[in-house]
Amino acid sequence: MTGYERTQSVGAQSVGRLIVYTLLILFALYYLMPLFVMVATSVKNLDEIRAGNLLALPRAITFEAWAKAWASACTGVDCSGLKGNFMNSVSFVVPAVVISTLIGAFNGYVLTQWRFRGSDAMFTLLLVGCFIPFQVVLLPMAQTLGWLGIANSTAGLVFVHVVYGLAFTTLFFRNFYVSIPTELTKAARIDGAGFFTIFWRIILPLSPPIIVVCVIWQFTQIWNDFLFGVVFSSGERQPITVALNNLVNTSTGVKEYNVDMAAAIIAGLPTLFVYIVAGKYFLRGLTAGAVKG
Amino acid sequence: MGALSIRNVTKRYGATEVLRGIDIEVDNGEFLILVGPSGCGKSTLLNMIAGLDSITSGEIAIGGRVVNDLSPKDRDIAMVFQSYALYPNMSVRQNISFGLKIRKVPHDKQQEIVARVAKTLQIEHLLDRMPSQLSGGQRQRVAMGRALARDPTLFLFDEPLSNLDAKLRVEMRTEIKLLHERLGATIIYVTHDQIEAMTLGDRIAVMKDGVVRQLATPQEVYDNPADLFVAGFIGSPSMNFIRCPVAQSDGRLGVQLHEGSERFFFPAPAPLQQALGAWNGREVVLGIRPEQITDKTPFSGQNPNVVTRVAKIEVVQPTGPDTLVLIHLNDTPVTCRVHPEAGARPGQPATLMFDLSKLVYFDPQTEKRIA
Amino acid sequence: MNQASAGVPGVDRGSLARPRRGLADYLEIALPKIVLGPTLLCGLLFIYGFILWTGWLSFTESRLLPRYDFAGLLQYIALFKNERWWTALTNLAIFGSLFIGVCLTLGLLLAILLDQRIRAEGFLRAVYLYPMALSFIVTGTAWKWILNPGLGLQHLMHQWGFENFTFEWIVTPGMSIYAVVIAGAWQSTGFVMALFLAGLRGVDDAIIKAAQVDGASAVRIYTSIIVPSLRPVFFSSLIILAHIAIKSFDLVMALTGGGPGFSSDLPATFMYTFAFNRNQIGLGAASAMMMLMTVVAIIVPMVYSETRRHRRA
Numbered sequence: 001m002t003g004y005e006r007t008q009s010v011g012a013q014s015v016g017r018l019i020v021y022t023l024l025i026l027f028a029l030y031y032l033m034p035l036f037v038m039v040a041t042s043v044k045n046l047d048e049i050r051a052g053n054l055l056a057l058p059r060a061i062t063f064e065a066w067a068k069a070w071a072s073a074c075t076g077v078d079c080s081g082l083k084g085n086f087m088n089s090v091s092f093v094v095p096a097v098v099i100s101t102l103i104g105a106f107n108g109y110v111l112t113q114w115r116f117r118g119s120d121a122m123f124t125l126l127l128v129g130c131f132i133p134f135q136v137v138l139l140p141m142a143q144t145l146g147w148l149g150i151a152n153s154t155a156g157l158v159f160v161h162v163v164y165g166l167a168f169t170t171l172f173f174r175n176f177y178v179s180i181p182t183e184l185t186k187a188a189r190i191d192g193a194g195f196f197t198i199f200w201r202i203i204l205p206l207s208p209p210i211i212v213v214c215v216i217w218q219f220t221q222i223w224n225d226f227l228f229g230v231v232f233s234s235g236e237r238q239p240i241t242v243a244l245n246n247l248v249n250t251s252t253g254v255k256e257y258n259v260d261m262a263a264a265i266i267a268g269l270p271t272l273f274v275y276i277v278a279g280k281y282f283l284r285g286l287t288a289g290a291v292k293g
Numbered sequence: 294m295g296a297l298s299i300r301n302v303t304k305r306y307g308a309t310e311v312l313r314g315i316d317i318e319v320d321n322g323e324f325l326i327l328v329g330p331s332g333c334g335k336s337t338l339l340n341m342i343a344g345l346d347s348i349t350s351g352e353i354a355i356g357g358r359v360v361n362d363l364s365p366k367d368r369d370i371a372m373v374f375q376s377y378a379l380y381p382n383m384s385v386r387q388n389i390s391f392g393l394k395i396r397k398v399p400h401d402k403q404q405e406i407v408a409r410v411a412k413t414l415q416i417e418h419l420l421d422r423m424p425s426q427l428s429g430g431q432r433q434r435v436a437m438g439r440a441l442a443r444d445p446t447l448f449l450f451d452e453p454l455s456n457l458d459a460k461l462r463v464e465m466r467t468e469i470k471l472l473h474e475r476l477g478a479t480i481i482y483v484t485h486d487q488i489e490a491m492t493l494g495d496r497i498a499v500m501k502d503g504v505v506r507q508l509a510t511p512q513e514v515y516d517n518p519a520d521l522f523v524a525g526f527i528g529s530p531s532m533n534f535i536r537c538p539v540a541q542s543d544g545r546l547g548v549q550l551h552e553g554s555e556r557f558f559f560p561a562p563a564p565l566q567q568a569l570g571a572w573n574g575r576e577v578v579l580g581i582r583p584e585q586i587t588d589k590t591p592f593s594g595q596n597p598n599v600v601t602r603v604a605k606i607e608v609v610q611p612t613g614p615d616t617l618v619l620i621h622l623n624d625t626p627v628t629c630r631v632h633p634e635a636g637a638r639p640g641q642p643a644t645l646m647f648d649l650s651k652l653v654y655f656d657p658q659t660e661k662r663i664a
Numbered sequence: 665m666n667q668a669s670a671g672v673p674g675v676d677r678g679s680l681a682r683p684r685r686g687l688a689d690y691l692e693i694a695l696p697k698i699v700l701g702p703t704l705l706c707g708l709l710f711i712y713g714f715i716l717w718t719g720w721l722s723f724t725e726s727r728l729l730p731r732y733d734f735a736g737l738l739q740y741i742a743l744f745k746n747e748r749w750w751t752a753l754t755n756l757a758i759f760g761s762l763f764i765g766v767c768l769t770l771g772l773l774l775a776i777l778l779d780q781r782i783r784a785e786g787f788l789r790a791v792y793l794y795p796m797a798l799s800f801i802v803t804g805t806a807w808k809w810i811l812n813p814g815l816g817l818q819h820l821m822h823q824w825g826f827e828n829f830t831f832e833w834i835v836t837p838g839m840s841i842y843a844v845v846i847a848g849a850w851q852s853t854g855f856v857m858a859l860f861l862a863g864l865r866g867v868d869d870a871i872i873k874a875a876q877v878d879g880a881s882a883v884r885i886y887t888s889i890i891v892p893s894l895r896p897v898f899f900s901s902l903i904i905l906a907h908i909a910i911k912s913f914d915l916v917m918a919l920t921g922g923g924p925g926f927s928s929d930l931p932a933t934f935m936y937t938f939a940f941n942r943n944q945i946g947l948g949a950a951s952a953m954m955m956l957m958t959v960v961a962i963i964v965p966m967v968y969s970e971t972r973r974h975r976r977a
Contacts, residue, residue, distance in 0.1 A: 114696035140717040183378035191392030192366035205382035224799030226914035268802040275797035359682035
């Protein structure tokens with residue numbers, strides 16, 4: 001569906017369109033403003049920040065704040081910048097995304113192509129996992145991670161993110177595979193292919209679109225997570241979101257807004273990059289997550 | 294030894310009984326049709342033969358081997374699906390050879406088989422295309438090619454023509470029949486289309502509510518339907534059913550009809566007299582096919598089972614080869630099939646010729662055939 | 665009549681070979697269940713099991729360390745006597761309703777504007793949506809800087825000559841929660857817009873043409889035909905937004921840290937503070953259970969009424 005042209009006078013119509021475009025552009029500026037402010041602030045020095053204002057273009061561009069945010073800014077007592085935390089995030093986000101996506105794919109495959117009595121009930125049971133406020137699992141999980149000996153470790157964060165990401169990844173793959181006719185699996189079974197052969201040879205080759213959607217979704221979710229990071233890790237094990245928050249809220253010394261902004265951009269860059277490169281799939285993931293009800 | 298035996302097979306999902314006591318024996322080289330309305334259990338039965346659905350009780354044997362506990366791949370069958378189920382990520386060639394590859398048939402042998410099958414089905418030029426590049430009819434052929442490549446004991450077809458348009462359906466129907474005659478393969482073919490059933494099958498199993506209502510040759514099913522359902526399901530336009538009392542006239546039993554205030558008595562042919570005896574004075578359902586009520590032709594006088602009556606025509610529907618006209622008997626609409634040049638006009642009375650030799654009579658309660 | 669069975673002569677009906685299942689066959693049959701098993705186990709254990717566990721903790725006197733002797737409703741009584749909890753609940757009500765209201769209104773407005781055969785629609789859509797890719801921590805950091813009274817927006821307005829302009833929500837108790845709304849809405853509106861836009865594109869063209877033939881104006885077509893038909897989109901947006909609002913934690917942590925004082929606390933930050941910073945595990949568990957119940961109380965009736973509507977329709 002697109003807009004509706006009606007028999008109006010040309011003048012009235014173009015006034016209407018002018019209003020529409022003006023509104024759209026104003027909103028666009030509003031949405032872009034914080035990004036602009038972040039970037040502009042991050043390349044100014046503190047004097048220029050104090051003298052100028054939020055929206056002023058930087059006069060002398062300097063990347064000192066970026067270097068400091070990356071390598072020497074203080075997050076609490078530790079003053080080695082965000083680089084360690086950035087790598088922490090990478091080190092648990094990558095395995096967590098891969099594992100949860102793979103398991104989700106298998107689950108979706110079983111739930112659509114190999115349905116058995118009770119499999120739908122299982123799916124419903126699992127869907128609840130998308131809805132619960134995670135606060136309700138924090139305390140038992142902290143204890144369990146301790147028992148498993150993976151508290152405050154990369155493995156622990158991978159574990160937590162896989163467990164609580166499974167509901168979503170399963171949902172993605174189930175909703176995708178449900179449109180693949182079951183006759184395809186039946187034909188392959190008659191042709192002599194087994195459970196795994198069918199998955200690798202028939203189903204997986206059809207899956208790249210949903211794999212991309214799922215990976216992007218999981219990546220953004222896990223990279224951006226703060227709650228699990230702040231509860232289940234500490235010190236130099238912390239993911240970048242937690243470190244960023246510590247950096248910004250460290251109250252000792254002069255408040256270096258340019259470093260804060262550079263740090264925020266560094267923390268947001270990976271997901272922003274994914275969004276720019278694969279925005280289409282990002283949106284599909286969001287809306288797929290939306291029709292979960 | 295029979296290609297397929299189905300013995301007292303039942304299927305239950307929880308409390309619902311989908312199939313109740315199916316018994317079918319299929320000979321080698323036979324073309325058996327399973328036909329019935331949706332939900333009659335015909336596809337379930339086919340899936341059970343294929344091993345895609347478990348058997349609740351009873352036995353299914355393929356080529357003299359009970360296959361209840363065998364997985365689909367060990368049953369020596371091939372199946373063609375309604376949606377064709379071509380593997381979208383494989384070329385036509387790969388689709389046809391996939392089953393061979395899984396079974397570790399040597400590569401040379403695979404290519405040989407693919408070439409032979411492609412030649413049989415005239416799809417040689419399509420071998421390197423992807424399924425998405427094929428038309429519906431071509432996909433159908435590839436799906437059949439995949440089945441042929443396997444050279445199984447039993448071919449299973451699950452409504453293979455339902456997704457094609459009407460014209461292509463007729464073409465493919467002829468081809469399947471040709472293929473069957475040439476290969477001498479045993480085929481179990483599920484359809485809901487009674488014309489496909491009539492034209493293709495050596496025998497037809499008409500199913501409803503999980504029961505085989507009748508298993509017989511197409512002509513037998515058409516001429517001697519076992520019950521009201523079979524009679525109504527097979528044939529297009531369907532058989533007319535008229536409730537009417539049985540009476541005796543001139544010492545012969547027959548049925549009483551009226552058209553407006555005009556009364557007819559249709560005596561039953563001699564062989565049926567005895568069966569109708571118990572029904573004298575009671576109501577039966579009379580079945581008469583449209584082509585048994587035609588316009589008057591010169592031969593009418595010869596046959597004692599042919600009578601002519603005048604009836605008022607209400608609607609006229611030309612179909613080309615013949616014209617369907619609607620009259621009312623016993624206040625029930627009745628379709629008749631007349632020659633297009635008989636000049637039937639709505640609202641006009643017409644002289645119609647009734648062939649009484651093929652009338653069938655049903656019990657209105659049990660819906661079973663009386664005679 | 666020729667009923668069903670037509671026995672083939674010469675076949676001895678009892679003596680057919682009957683191959684049995686081997687181990688491999690049983691494995692093949694069980695495989696789907698085996699594959700799904702771990703996920704089911706995880707779900708049962710780490711979702712349902714943990715909910716029960718937290719529930720149990722909320723009925724104990726656990727402080728620094730969990731204890732498991734039943735202490736009745738002690739923690740819940742303490743919770744509802746806690747002024748800070750009431751602030752958190754009030755804030756949730758304010759934040760939830762404003763956040764949902766602003767997102768829905770702006771999202772629908774943007775979607776309708778974008779639906780007017782706009783040039784560069786793809787670009788504009790991407791601009792409205794990009795905040796969704798960011799972490800709430802990043803969003804919070806950015807807005808914290810923008811809204812800070814010292815050098816932020818207020819300073820900008822002063823420089824532009826509006827000397828009396830004051831904007832100190834972020835540091836004003838009672839107002840800081842509204843600052844959270846601004847940042848939250850900035851991040852989530854684009855998502856709602858995308859949902860509505862997809863909904864608008866899904867409206868049957870024939871209905872609109874019929875309305876045009878009937879002489880309805882463009883405004884009329886929107887208000888009486890298109891927007892009502894977006895009901896399912898409203899519904900799913902509402903659920904998602906409500907869910908985000910109840911879970912909101914990172915945004916508050918980054919933007920205000922719950923402050924000034926605890927004036928912008930939400931249940932999620934309350935739970936975190938008491939369970940992990942103040943060593944009041946029992947109280948934290950009780951507040952977590954209250955959050956769960958809030959989600960259940962809001963989402964279950966909505967889903968229920970919507971599915972009932974569907975069934976009736």
